[in-house]
Every structure is written in structure tokens, then in C-alpha cells.
Amino acid sequence: MSIKKILPHPILSLFLWGIWLLLNNDFSAGHIVLGFILAWIIPMFTSSFWPEKVCLKHPVTLLKFLGIVLWDILVANVTVAKLILGKTDHLQPGFLTIDLDIKHPLGISFLANTISLTPGTVSCDLSSDRKQLLVHALHIEDAAETIQEIKQRYEHPLMEVFPTC
Amino acid sequence: MFEILLALLIIIGAIFTLIGSFGLFKLPDFFMRLHGPTKATTLGVGAILIASALYFSFEKNTLSLHELLITLFLFITAPVSAHLMAKAAMHIKVKQLKKTQNRIE
Numbered sequence: 001m002s003i004k005k006i007l008p009h010p011i012l013s014l015f016l017w018g019i020w021l022l023l024n025n026d027f028s029a030g031h032i033v034l035g036f037i038l039a040w041i042i043p044m045f046t047s048s049f050w051p052e053k054v055c056l057k058h059p060v061t062l063l064k065f066l067g068i069v070l071w072d073i074l075v076a077n078v079t080v081a082k083l084i085l086g087k088t089d090h091l092q093p094g095f096l097t098i099d100l101d102i103k104h105p106l107g108i109s110f111l112a113n114t115i116s117l118t119p120g121t122v123s124c125d126l127s128s129d130r131k132q133l134l135v136h137a138l139h140i141e142d143a144a145e146t147i148q149e150i151k152q153r154y155e156h157p158l159m160e161v162f163p164t165c
Numbered sequence: 166m167f168e169i170l171l172a173l174l175i176i177i178g179a180i181f182t183l184i185g186s187f188g189l190f191k192l193p194d195f196f197m198r199l200h201g202p203t204k205a206t207t208l209g210v211g212a213i214l215i216a217s218a219l220y221f222s223f224e225k226n227t228l229s230l231h232e233l234l235i236t237l238f239l240f241i242t243a244p245v246s247a248h249l250m251a252k253a254a255m256h257i258k259v260k261q262l263k264k265t266q267n268r269i270e
Contacts, residue, residue, distance in 0.1 A: 019234065022231045025229060074208060077209075080201070080204040081184045081185075083200075084185075084188040084192065088192060093262060093264070093265050093266070094267055095267040095268070097267075113245070115244075116203050116244030117204065122196070122203055122244075122251060123244070123247075123251075124196075124252060124255060125255060136199070138200045143266065
């Protein structure tokens with residue numbers, strides 16, 4: 001039997017294992033073994049839910065990306081708090097359309113989630129051909145610059161991590 | 166010292182959660198109100214969870230990390246629910262503020 005048959009979704013298994021241990025809040029040997037068995041069996045039985053192949057490249061880039069996002073979430077919270085507490089009459093809300101270069105569905109959902117969690121933007125809609133993402137911004141100073149920053153800061157690293165395969 | 170740190174974290178969390186809810190009340194249109202709960206509250210809940218993880222890990226001397234899971238679930242669900250609400254709002258054509266740039270008709 002090939003490794004693909006025994007372990008169809010290694011990343012999912014790893015996540016399940018971690019989540020099992022955290023849910024029990026107990027890192028004893030018994031739970032490590034039980035969690036390992038569950039993490040191995042569950043992806044096998046649910047494999048029809050996961051039709052897409054996920055290949056993760058450049059894990060270091062992913063870690064760096066997560067670091068940047070966590071920092072941006074901190075900054076976003078303070079920025080949005082300031083905007084809320086300040087005078088709301090001056091706010092310039094608006095919709096932005098971002099042309100997506102990233103193709104992988106998981107990458108797109110990562111990008112959309114990141115946009116929603118970071119400074120002053122919420123992702124609203126994805127066009128049916130998965131090429132454009134509609135984003136609502138709480139306060140826009142320069143639309144082109146905001147789009148450029150999102151592409152540079154979030155989309156490029158995600159494209160490296162989730163290539164089409 | 167440790168208690169001061171915990172108290173600070175909890176107060177920061179409470180303040181940000183309050184600001185997030187205040188945003189719901191203060192911002193003028195639906196799409197702008199979406200920004201309050203998706204952002205201001207992540208830090209609010211985050212700070213309280215860090216305080217909880219620190220307290221139970223150090224005071225009770227047992228490693229307590231299941232707070233991490235709450236953070237994970239929050240980060241997964243908050244943007245998704247915001248996205249769904251925005252989509253539904255666009256579908257039923259909720260009123261948008263007049264000055265919104267590139268208004269969706």
C-alpha cells in the first residue's frame with residue numbers, strides 16, 4: 001500500500017491530533033496514542049469531504065505569514081477602536097474590488113479570512129469565477145494603495161504557500 | 166506582580182470588547198457595523214484567553230492550553246460569519262451610506 005492510501009491527508013491528521021490533545025487539555029501518553037489513532041482513522045472515513053489536493057510548500061513562509069497576520073490583527077484592533085471612538089462623520093467607507101492572482105481555493109479562503117481580520121477591511125463576496133474579491137473598507141484614503149498593500153502583504157506569501165497542484 | 170499582569174490583560178480584553186459593541190451602536194450603516202465585532206472583539210477575547218491560560222498554567226501548576234482552541238475557532242468563525250452577513254446584506258440590498266465609494270446597486 002502506498003503512503004497516500006494509509007495517510008490520505010497528513011496535514012489534516014496533524015491538526016486533528018493537536019486539536020484532540022488541546023480539547024482534552026491533557027498531554028499524557030494515553031491521550032497521545034488515542035489522539036494519534038483518531039487522527040489517522042477520521043481522515044480515512046471522511047476522505048470524500050476533501051476532494052481537493054492540498055500541497056503545502058514553504059512552511060517557513062507560512063509561519064512568517066502567520067506572524068505578520070497576528071501582528072496586523074493587534075494593530076487592526078487598535079486602529080478600528082480608534083476609528084470607532086473618533087468622529088464617525090469623517091470616515092470614508094467604500095467597496096474595493098481585488099483582482100485575485102491566487103488560484104488555490106484554500107489559499108483564497110485564507111486570504112479572505114485574513115482580510116476580514118486585519119485593518120479596516122471585511123471581505124464581502126467572491127465572484128463565481130473565483131477571480132475577484134469584493135472587500136468593504138471602513139475608511140479608505142487611497143483605494144489603489146490599499147489594494148496594492150493587501151496583494152503585497154497577504155496574497156504573495158499565500159501564493160508561495162499554496163501553489164496550484 | 167503576576168496578578169497585576171493578569172488584571173491588566175483582563176481589563177484590556179474587557180475594554181476592547183466594550184469598544185467593539187459600542188461600534189455596533191455608533192457606526193452609521195450595516196457594512197460599517199460589521200467591522201466592530203470582527204476586529205475589536207478578537208483582541209478582547211484573545212487577551213482574556215491569554216490571562217486564563219497563564220492563570221491556570223501557573224497557579225494550578227498544570228499546563229492549560231485549551232484556550233488556544235477557542236482562539237482558533239474564533240479566528241475561523243468570525244470572518245466567515247461576517248462574510249455571510251455581508252453577502253446576505255448585499256443580496257437584499259441593505260441601505261448603504263451615501264458617501265460610500267463604489268456603491269453596489
